[in-house]
Amino acid sequence: MNAMTRRIVIGTAAVSMAATLAACGKAGGGSDSGKDNKSIGILLPDTVTARYGSFDKPLMEKKIKELCSDCTISYDDAAGDPSKQAQQVSTMITKGVKVLILDPQDSVGIESSVQAAVKKGIKVIAYDRLAQGPVSAYVSYDNEKIGELQGQALLTAMGANAKPTSKIVMINGDPADPNAAMFKAGAHKALDGKVNIAYEQTGLWKDTEANKKMNAAITSLGAKNIAGVYSANDTMAGGIATALKGAHINPPLTGQDAELTGLQRILVGTQTSTIYKPYKPEADATAEIAVDMIQGKDWKSITDTTAKSGSGQTVPSHLITATSVTKANINATVVKDGLYKTSDLCSAAFVQACKNAGITVG
Template sequence: MNALTRRMVVGTAVVSMAFTLAACGKAGDDKNSDGSKSKGKVIGLLLPDTVTARYERFDRPLIQAKIKELCADCTVDYANAGQDATKQAQQVSSMIARGVKVLIVDPQDAVGIKSSVQAAVDKGIKVVAYDRLAQGPVSAYVSYDNEKVGELQGQALLDALGAKATPKSKIVMINGDDADPNAAQFKAGAHHVLDGKVDIAYEQSGLWKDTVANQKVTAAITSIGKNNIAAVYSANDTMAGGIATALRGQGIHVPLTGQDADLAAIQRILVGDQTATVYKAYKPEADATAEIAVDLLNGKDFSSVADSTSTSGSGNKVPSKLLTAASVTKANIQETVVKDGLYTAAQICTEEFAQACKAAGVQ
């Protein structure tokens, strides 16, 4: 490489770096990686993973958009933990160093993040727990009534089983990650509906991962016998995808639940690979969170939004907004996720699913 070429390459790299740094200043990017202080009205947003489809597709853009609508001069500083609790703790530390004023966090580990929440609060940062209730002195919490979500899931299984729902009917139960307090609430709600009406013959955590859920259900099939499984409870749609693959591979067709109304889950429901999901409309949850965050930023009262109270695992009484979810089956896809604009019929009814959409009245 001659001198002129080297100068051109270096110059191009500098320009490229300048554009990259400029892009980092936009709302939603993980900016100021050098640890420098952010200036002005900055709200941090930390989400737990990219495996669950909802976070990057819905939660992040909806929260960012509502904050900008409410506060035109606000900046949203975003990072994702990638299912790594240690990484999320580091992200909290980074946002503290950068001077965010309010921090919205969906904890990867609600217990483990307690010290990080305390560290933020000690620096005068207001913390809003999003979707999962973090331990520690958080200012507010926005989510859904998670025990009722579990009840919806359990009832969907019973409804699908019909007369086959007996105390001898063997059910496989794949719960969420124990580090997520919501998982325990989903589980409790489902047990409330299912206990005594069916036999929970195998119960394990799938860690919110499709691969782990697949492995657990495969083990359950070996343990119980493929002809003895009446239904499978899956705490969310990501795991339901792995479970559906395992069941299909063994030629087993039984009711299967889920949660989050993922697009792939809606399509599985259409063709009968999944029975039901739970639809938690993302926009009301995101909007309420953004409203509270902006109110906290501006020192305003937010009790009109957070109209109830929750108690965290650390005993903190937290002003809360708890929304109501809905069960989705093949019969009401059109009236729920399509009507609400979560997905268009065109997004759902690709060529592979066109016939099933027609039969279900999705249009």
């Protein structure tokens, strides 16, 4: 064999070996390849709503790790910005996650991002809010029923003042959130014909916006003419309570999410009710579905009903029951379940109020 022939043979062998190594690398897979991919993405909508950072995120992460110790988790939140969340979905696609748990800031606007993820083979689980697009599963609560519970709690708190001529203010959630529409529909089901909804606006889930709208309602209707206030969640109820205090009135006020500050307002009487949605069952079910998807198991055994999204998809779903909380049952619900440490709920300014509600302090 002459020198030229040897160079050709060696060169051919090197090319062949490189191709073999490349093929092995592709088949062996990293974190973003085929069946070995155990990467889960979690995208939540904002940091304003206390529950996401305090409960949803840590509970999901804990359950995922319990079920799949070698699963990797990537997390981000949209800080209330739909365009930011769309970019975060793109980042998750680039990272190569296999399953994406998505609580959409804008359920309509996120549809193209969901489509892009699914085209890359990613399974999308809609968490708490039903995103439009080809999502695989949805875990949340019976949100229209929650609205009914809120409306009924307001009527109960109003007592004899709950009559068709009584004027109430209704501050709804963000229209970009599909749950807001369901809360609103349920509340109207309970309230329509029973009271006069004299002022109705969106508070966008923000305490500052709700405060502004409540002040406008006070100016429009007159403080003494307001018999009750429907607030779709506790964050907004905080801004509303401030406006009511400034007007020197204290009508019944609803809320939702059993936020610590909301519960404390209930204890001292500046808010009359909230909705306790046990976060652990929601987070656990979502984590179980995600891990089952990762491990190729039958995740549909967890989804026991269906829901239809705004884009027409019928989505396998798991919906959890919520509970209306007032001062009368706060001890038997959120306190009993240990949602917060009693030392946090019954901090110095609320010790006596806790005792009055039957909560053991110290």
